[in-house]
Amino acid sequence: MKALIQYIKQRNLFAVRLSKAIKDTLTITLKEYRLVFRDSGVLIIFVGASLIYPLLYCTLYKNETLYDVPVAVVDHSHSVRSRELIRKMDATPELKVAVLFDNLEQAKCAFERREIHGVIYVPEDYSEKINRMEQATISTYCDMSSFLYYRAMTLATNYAVLNAGEKIEMERLHAAGMAGKSAEVSVHPMTFKDNILYNNGMGFASFLMPAVLILILHQTLFFGISMLAGTAREENRFRSLLPVDSKKRHLLQLITGKSMCYFSLYAVLTAYILGVIPRLFNLPHIGQPVALIGMAIPFLLATIFFSMTVSVFMRNRETGMVFFLFFSLILLFISGFSWPRSNMPSFWLAISWLFPATHGIQGYLKINSMGATLRQISFEYISLWILAAIYFVTTLIAYAWQIRSCRLRTAESGKDAVGLSNTITTIN
C-alpha cells in the first residue's frame, strides 16, 4: 500500500515536472515569436524573402525556354534544295531565320553586334554534291555565350539536316525504282522513339526552380536565425548569445522552444513555397502530398538545427549575410541539380552531405518532379533525419558552451564589481 502511494507520488512528481517543462517550452516559443515579429530585419528575411523570391524568380524564368532564336543564313547554293533546308530550319520552334546575307563577313558583323546568335552557311556546291550522290556539308556558327543558344542551334539544325537527308534517300530509292513500303524500310530499317520524362518541355524553369525553392527555404532560415543570434549578442550583456540568466537545466526547453517557433512558422511558408508556387507557375508537381510532407519535416528540422549551431559564431546582426551570401551559390551547385552528382569529385560529394540543402533539393526533385515515393528516396530521407539528430546534438553542445562561458564572464565581472565596491568603500 505504502509502496503504491509512493509510486503515485513519484509519478505525479514526474507529471508535474513534465507539465512545467512543457509550459516553459511554450513560453520560450512565444518569446521567440515576439522577437521575430518585432524585428523588421528578421521578418523581411523570414516572411518577405520567402514570399517574394519564389514569385520573382518564377516570373523571370516563366518562358521556360528559348523560342525563335534569330540566326542569319548565307546561302551560296541558291538552289531549291538549299531553300527547302532553310525553310525547314525556320519552321522549327527553336530558330528563326532573321536575315539573309550575301557573305560570311556581313554575317560576322551582325553576329558580333549580337543581332543574331548563329549563322548557317550553305556552300555553293550543296545541291550539286547531292545530285552527284556525294555527301554535302553545311556549316553552322553558334553563339556560345549561353548554353541555351547552343542547344537551340544544335537541336534545330540536326532536325532539319536529318529530315533533308531522309528525303534525299527516298528520292534516290525512287530513282532506283524502289517505292512504297520497301523504300521506307530501307531508309528506316528500325526506328527510335525518344521519350523525355518528367520535364518533357526541356524547360529551364522546371529544371532550376525546384532546386531554388528548396534553397530559398534553407537560406532564409539560415540568415534569419543568424540575424537573431547576432542581434542577441549585440543587445545582451557581455555580448552573449543567450540571456545571462539562462540555466543549463533549461537547455532542452530553450532549444525545443526556439526551434518550435521556427518550425511552426516555416510549416506555413513551406506549404506556400512547395505546395502553392509550383501549381501557380505550372512547375512540375506530381509528388504525393504524403511523401512531400514526410520529406519536409526532417528537412526543416535539420535546417533549423544546422542554422542554430552555426549561428553561435555570428558576432553581429549582419555578419551572416555579408560573408555567407555567396554560399547560396555553392549550395546550389553542390546539390547536383546542374553538374551531375555522378561526376562530382568524391571530396565535394562528401562535403555536400553535410548540408540539409543537398538532400532537400535531391529529395524534392525526386518526389515532386519524378513522382518518387519516400521508399525510393530513402537515402535522402534517412540522411535528413541523421543530420537533424546530429545538428540537434551540436546545438545542445554549442548552447551549453555559451551558457558556461557566459556564467564564467558573469562570475568574473561579479568579482570585479565586488572588488570595485570594496575599493570605493576603502577610498571613502
Place this chain on the structure above:
Amino acid sequence: MFYKSRISLKNSWKREFKRISERPVYFLGPALVMIFCSVFFLTLMEEGWPNTLPAGVVDLDQSALSRTLIRNLDATAQTKVVSHCSSYSEAREQMQKGEIYSFVVIPEGFERNLQSGLQPAATFYVNDTYLIPGSLSLKDLSFMGHLTGAKVKQNILEARGITEENLQMAAIQPVAIDAHLIGNPWANYGIYLINLLLPGVLQLMIIMITIFSIGMELKEKTGPDWIRTAGNSRIIALAGKILPYTLLFTLLGIAVNFLLYRYLQYPLWGSMWLMCFATFLYVIASQAVGIFFIGLLPVLRDAISLGAFYGLLGFTYAGFTFPVEAMPPSVQIFSWLFPIRYYFLIYGNIALNGSPFQNYFLWFIVLACFLLLPVLVLRRIGKAAVKPEYLTK
C-alpha cells in the same frame, strides 16, 4: 587647397587602415571567399563536360543486334551503361532514385522484326529533370540510334554491292553539319559558367563589403570622426574609405582573369588588357552601387538586405544561364540596372568573339556612368554620418 585635401585623404586612409587592422576579417574575408569559390567551381567541373553518365538498358530481345546496340551506347562519348534491368518499371524506378539519367528499351523480337522488314522500334527514356545530364544523354542516345541504323543500312548497301566508303556515307548521311562553336569549341560547361560565376561572386562581395564598411560607421556612430578626419569633406571621406577596397577587389578580379585566361587557357580572343580594364570598371561600378544603397537606406541592416537581394538577382540578370531576351518583356528592362549585365556583354565580345572595339565601347561608358550613383546620395551619407540621431535604430 590641393595640399590640404591631400593631407586629409592621407589621414582618411590611415584611419581606414587602422579600422581594417582592427577587423582584418572584413579585408581578408573577400579574398578567402574568392579563393574558395575559384577552387570549388574549378574542381567541381574539372572534367569540362560530364563523362560516363550512368544509363540503363532493358534488353527484352537478348539478340546479337540488341547487344550491339548496348555496346554502341556504352561506347558513346558521355554515356556509360551501368545497369541491366529486366523490365521498364525496374528501370524507371532506378531513374526516379537518380541512379541513371536515361535508359533504352529494346522490345522482344527486335532483330527478327528487322530482318523481316517490319521496322522494329526501340524507345529511349531520358530524365530531363536534370537538364544537363539529360540533354547530353539524349544526344548520345540519338547518336547511338543513328549509328546502329547506319550500320544496318551499310549492311544492306553492301548486300547490294555498294562497297565504296564515301558512296556509303553519302547514302547513309546525305547532308552533314560542320558545326563551329564560337569561342568554346569543346562546348565546355565550365567555360559557360565559371567565367561569369566568379565575377558574380566578386560583385556580391563588393556590394556587401562596401555597404558594411560605410554602414558600420553609421551604426557605431563613428561617422562624425570619419568625416572630421577627412577635413570635413564628404568626397574625401568616401574616397578614403573605399579606395583600399577598390585596390583589393581590382586585384582579386584581375587575379581571377589571369587564373582563367592565362593559367587555365580559357578562350580569350581579344586583349587581356581590355579585359582587365573591364574588370576594373566593373569593380568600381559595383562599389558605386553599394554606396548608393547605403546612402539610400542609411540603416546598415536595411541596406544589407537590399544589397543581398540585388547581388543575387545579378546572377539571373547577367543572362549567361537564361538569356535576358527570353524573359517576359516587362521584367527585361531591369537588366540594364546591373553592372554584371554589361560585364557579360563585354566578356562575350572580347573573350568569346574577339569583336571590334566599336561593338562594345558603349558598355564601358555605361559602366563608368554607374559612378554617378554615389553623387546622388553624397549629401545623405554625410548627413547620416554627422548626425547619428538622424537614424532610427
